[in-house]
Amino acid sequence: MTMRKTIIAGNWKMYKTIPEAIELSSGLKRELFKLEAQNVDVVLCPPFTSLRDVYEAISDSGIQLGAQDIYWQPQGAFTGEVSAPMLKDAGCKFVIIGHSERRQFFAETNEAVNKKLKAALEYGLTPIVCVGETLSEREAGGTFKVLEDHVLNGLKDLNAQQVLGVVIAYEPVWAIGTGKTATAQQAQEAQKYIRDLLAKMYNKETAQNIRIQYGGSVKPENIREILKEPDVDGALVGGASLTVEAFVAIIKGASEVNK
């Protein structure tokens, strides 16, 4: 019996216009109301442009709002960036940090992840910090080394109290958007490694209370199997979070897994 509440987050990436975002989020609100999955935290992470409209569409539901990125300065001459107070202002409670697409395509480093993380925590946002190896790193036997690097440097200087406010998402890069899900055993092995590392960095009790999601081709068909693993506390869902039907089916599946 774990004390960690399951958390299912939808990462919409660069999809959905404002009308589409309103349609998806109001559809989710309607269906999830019927489902009554109170044992699952549900978070939607739309693009910046539809944050506010989604916030309004999900009002009075248990669904929570998150952003997909953040900049670490509160304000200033940083063209194109969005700060923690701005995300709070838009109604966000969560923010994804260090997604592999940002690391790959926008040269995001662990140092940047760490600064973003601290800014999010300072303003009371819950960061969802993404870590995970590429296919070549896995094939070269480097999975744990990469996870160690991402976790140690990403969470650098955070104390035990602060780290309790962080969600970690283990997302093997080779499983993202490829239809190639990690096996439940692969997810468990990596996530247990992360939890053991957190126990060394902080202490066992703290590590036991940090939620670790799995991400990478999560679908209604595989959510139950993955979530049954003891160190998998939820999912970060890309493609399958873009339709009401698939995302509700994932949440339903998650709500039925008892640990």
Ligand code: PGA
């Ligand atoms: P996917 O994306 O579910 O489409 O594989 C997951 C993610 O990138 O967070």
